[in-house]
Amino acid sequence: MTSPTERSDLSDLSELTDLPAPTEFSELADSAEELLPGTRRSLLHRVAVAQSEGRAPSLVAAVARDGEVVWTGARTSVDGHGPDEHVQYRIGSITKTFTAVLVLRLRDEGLLDLGDPLEKHLPGTGAGDVTIAELLSHTGGLAAETPGEWWERSAAALRPTLADVLGEQPFRHPVGRRHHYSNPGYTLLGSLVEAVRGVGWEEALRGEVLDPLGLTRTGAQPQMPHAGGWAVHPYADVLLPEPSEDLGLMAPAGQLWSTARDLAVFAGFLRTGDDRVLSADSVREMRTPAAPTLPGDWETSYGLGMQLVRKDGRILAGHTGSLPGFVAALWVSEEEGLASVVLANSTTGIASGTVAADLLGIVADAEPRIPAPWRPLREVDPAVLELTGPWYWGTQIVALRLAADGAVDLGPVSGGGRRSRFRANGDGTWTGLDGYYAGEPLRAVRRPDGTVSHLDLGSFVFTREPYDAGAPVPGGVDPDGWRGLPG
Template identity: 85%
Template sequence: MTTSPEELLPTTRRALLHRIAVAQSEGRAPSLVAAVARDGELVWTGSRTSVDGHGPDEHVQYRIGSITKTFTAVLVLRLRDEGLLDLADPLEKHLSGTGAGTVTVAELLAHTGGLAAETPGEWWERSPASRRPTLADVLGEQPFRHPVGRRHHYSNPGYTLLGALVEAVRGVSWEEALRDEVLEPLGLTRTSAQPQQPHAGGWAVHPYADVLLPEPSEDLGLMAPAGQLWSTTRDLAVFASFLAVGDDRVLSADSVRELRTPAAPTLPGNWEASYGLGMQVVRGGGLTLAGHTGSLPGFVAGLWLCEEEGLVAVALANCTTGVPVATLAAELLAIVAEAEPRLPEPWRPLPEVKASELELVGPWYWGTQVVVLRLAADGGVEMGPAAEGGRRSRFRTNGDGTWTGLDGYYAGELLRAVRRGDGAVSHLDLGSFVFTREPYPVDGPVPGGVDPEGWRGIPR
């Protein structure tokens, strides 16, 4: 018996509700809302306490802070996909006079441009945008803190530059581009640059007394692409589901995969926590999560997706500190993944297969290592060691008898079958590596050649 995506077990729903109840109580949040989606369908929503006297739901807006950066990254990738820029382009090619023009678009997306974390002067999140009227005011006289391209250093001004880049290339405001190119196509009707009723108010909670102080809600002006947006758990669940599989009206599956692909570790050498192109990536508990967190005075937000499980989790609260929403959203996702693991797709035979592809399946040898090539249901192939460990990759078909790597060591590399004059397969070539049907065949095309005496024992 199977269940539809809309049906979570009562025990799972109870566990989810208990987790957010504990988070709201221990974090002392005026209100907290959360949601879980699976395979693009909202399967659970929950909330604790009230907003303006009524229980918040999946349609009440909260400020989402730096989750805005992922929206901005989507706009930039759209420009790249349209051929209007390249991620390797220096910023000055499209936006001159910033004082940071040597930084590439990709480095800005991945926070590896060496720029300062914050703007010079007063705390920008709590001050009017009129005090930062130009990019020079955002960057200051010394915008760099590290050598360009050497390390991950999270930079809010870097995403201001990306927003300005979108405006320069598109010829419209960042907000207009976002509305027309992302929000409307995806149906995100409750995501906006300015709050729309019903929305939560932002609060500071006294660290040693159960009393509240209202927080200011400033328009961020030029800093908007780094953290301006308001949204709901429903809209963010839809957005995160798009980030998992793509939508050709906005970005293809390949391009959203690029957003989620680690570009730099957030701490040197620790790839368990990394940053892609506008998305955070963490590994733990057997799951790989991609998403973003956000905070502004009065609000904290967390969003994670897990491609393997088809799951999305969102958590939003209207308090400046107290609720670890990144951990909370990850735990909500893990609760469902553990209690109700994703059902595998039913096995079905391929509708058709080419004889030229079928003859390639089975064991091959890279030196003495046995690797196995398998046909995938999507028309691609999978290649990996016969035993545990080693290099494993999926490949998509190019339609001409070659395949391009999608992940792992061979991501982006070309796999092709090399044939002899009579049409028989000689070997597989993968990024110059040669795979043969037996280990070190004497007459095979093994680089460096094979000793003509072949295999032997040790003389006694």
């Protein structure tokens, strides 16, 4: 089969994708058993509209629930010659999320700190004052693209060194002040992985992420069957093959090829973690906003190698991607336990991020997650149980609740206000996990006789009664106590 760059005769449109013809390409019947027929039809309708209106040569999508692929579907412009969930497409900047996983692994192994300047581990780049965290979150102030020719459509030989990738003036903004998406920044992260790990980026990715997760159809080079990349004329229904360049040093920013099924598996990992690769805490850190939100763009943010969006009241984490001839998207909803993937082989026309978000929303709305049964605790520490119930911060009433996993929740009895979960430290204290008190210490202060005096939360005093005179309320409590309005 000829490559896209070699093909000049477009009369045989069976070469739109280099793949065998499955028996059914409009919907993959063996992968949708767990969803209701109406949900499956809605999903198929959405991808059919996207492929038709977006005029994509082919489009394949997948939805996973609680880590299991529950639906895949596809549409193609060639009868009987459509992709399935095992056909490779180029995924563009979704590659950045894979690169970020490699960097977080280095951090978790103690080989670097996210606050380290790049110069500490990769000297001589000219951008060494930028921290690793700033590169991960695109807040390092670096340029969006490389100098010289359009790097996605030109040979990697034009950029043989990092100096060629960065240019003489690599910065566009002050370091750490704003989010400015930077492809060269992820080239630096790939080179950082190589410098610290002592092996190439691709080798590290294969051994540390792809193989452990079983992503056998994901890699830096295409493997049959794979789609060819195409451009569709904006004013005519005709096609132009796009070149497929090896990105060289830019590979960590956008090189990878993958499939709908592999990416659905990867999405499950990004939701729950996998101790063979990254812990649940570390992938949660990746999904946590790490970049300032720009005015007019309050619905989007960026974590550590992951885009964050709010759509229809849901928080989605993942990434979109594009390279000449391809668009891609992957979204995860932690709350719904859902993930969605969309891949198409067209340069423009498909809003892959929107389509993927819509697929996730269709399942979430039609078949909402069934909660696990409530079960009482098997055992409880009486000293912790004693702390549950109402507390007062000044005159504001809050409640401390004990969760089934041993964590505690402190928040308003009703309505809005500050709420945080706290993880037990094993010594009678807790550490905030989220919300206003994230990272803050919580402890119960006891009197000499062992009874509880108050809760101390980051210097705030919570008492059993409003301004309890028997507790060390900062500023003291008027000795005459509560009273009516003087006449």
